[in-house]
Amino acid sequence: MEESTAQGSGKEPLYDRALLLHGRKRNEVLTLNEVQRYGAESFSDPDYVRLYSMTPPQWYARGVRLLGRTAVECTRDPLADLIGRDIAAIAASFPPETKFSVIDPFAGSCNTLYWILHDVPCSRGLAFEFDPSVYQLTRQNIADLDRPIELIQGDYNVVLDRLDLPTHDVLIVFVAPPRGNALDEIEGLDLRRTEPPITDIITRLASAYPDRRMLFAVQVYENVNVESIAELKSKVDWSTVKNYNLNVPGRNHGILSASRGWRP
């Protein structure tokens, strides 16, 4: 979900966000060469799409495959690792014997879930994915990873009602839906305009589990629409925002952590 910086040249298509997310590569499985071209041509780094603690040559050799859209939409290792650590630091407020169910309603690659489960002790993962092709590939990709992830195919809104979660688990929910047209360069990311809206997702999850202690981790952009943050804050008991310095200033990602039913 990061912006490319390179310009196209000649007749060869530029392997960028436009081609992979909105163009003809969106629903195609990429070759290793294409994954590395995307990294090199858009970010000057052929190993840009690091996932599951591996570089592209390493994960490709293990049989991991990505659609063009997922190569763009995925949360790559450097960011997912930081998110996992920060969630774990907040979750450490609970007694050591606490068990956590970690839910990613928008699974994509499942890479953020992979890192959260790495960092949060006594945790198990549940992820939902409604695109059948993304679901099928991710299912294969995560099959051999050493993480307890149950991937369920379907719309998060529907799957939520079918879940049977252990009664005493604290719920951690990672929220990073497709951003659609929600990013305005001046106003920032509008949390009410992602697809689906992040503000609706928080309301939906909170009402599905009214008696649970919940920790939300919302992936945000460096600049977030102020009114939309205020709306989100009105739905939770506590929140804080942290930005990461992985990209050039103005193009960084961050995490909005929020709790319901408890405070760290």
Ligand SMILES: C[S@@+](CC[C@H](N)C(=O)[O-])C[C@H]1O[C@@H](n2cnc3c(N)ncnc32)[C@H](O)[C@@H]1O
């Ligand atoms: C931005 S990606 C998620 C990135 C991912 N969490 C990661 O760690 O790499 C969003 C994914 O959510 C899926 N999706 C979008 N709307 C959905 C919905 N209503 N229910 C389930 N999955 C959905 C998309 O198909 C896409 O694969």
